[in-house]
Amino acid sequence: MAQLSEKKCVPCEGGVPPLDLAAAIRLHEQLNERWKIVDQGRAIETKIEFRTYARVLAFTNAVAWIAIQEDHHPLIEFGYQEVRIRYWTHAIDGLSENDFICAAKIDRLLAE
Numbered sequence: 001m002a003q004l005s006e007k008k009c010v011p012c013e014g015g016v017p018p019l020d021l022a023a024a025i026r027l028h029e030q031l032n033e034r035w036k037i038v039d040q041g042r043a044i045e046t047k048i049e050f051r052t053y054a055r056v057l058a059f060t061n062a063v064a065w066i067a068i069q070e071d072h073h074p075l076i077e078f079g080y081q082e083v084r085i086r087y088w089t090h091a092i093d094g095l096s097e098n099d100f101i102c103a104a105k106i107d108r109l110l111a112e
């Protein structure tokens with residue numbers, strides 16, 4: 001099976017069902033433990049802490065660039081020493097593989 005982090009997001013404009021919970025759990029198992037499935041299986045979320053605001057900003061920008069490259073966009077909230085990221089697929093009001101692909105790319109970034 002191809003590594004999730006090596007995959008590319010597929011454009012999603014609706015018309016497909018969201019992942020069911022069992023499928024979401026299988027993909028979630030490929031992510032770092034920092035990710036939680038939330039909102040009754042409709043989103044995944046993480047919170048990452050940093051020592052400085054400069055690191056928060058650098059990381060937030062990197063996540064935003066992943067969104068641009070993949071054309072798949074998370075909700076990002078950031079503060080002095082933390083960044084919260086929530087992924088879901090707006091077009092289907094639930095999870096798609098795209099959400100897990102982007103999360104895996106963030107895991108890869110944090111492992112560097």
Ligand SMILES: C[C@H](O)[C@H](O)[C@H]1CNC2=NC(N)=NC(=O)C2=N1
Pocket residue numbers: 010011012013071072073074087088089090091092
């Ligand atoms: C065609 C393109 O893939 C869609 O408009 C994208 C853009 N980014 C998106 N991001 C997210 N998180 N969900 C979407 O449904 C979505 N739709």
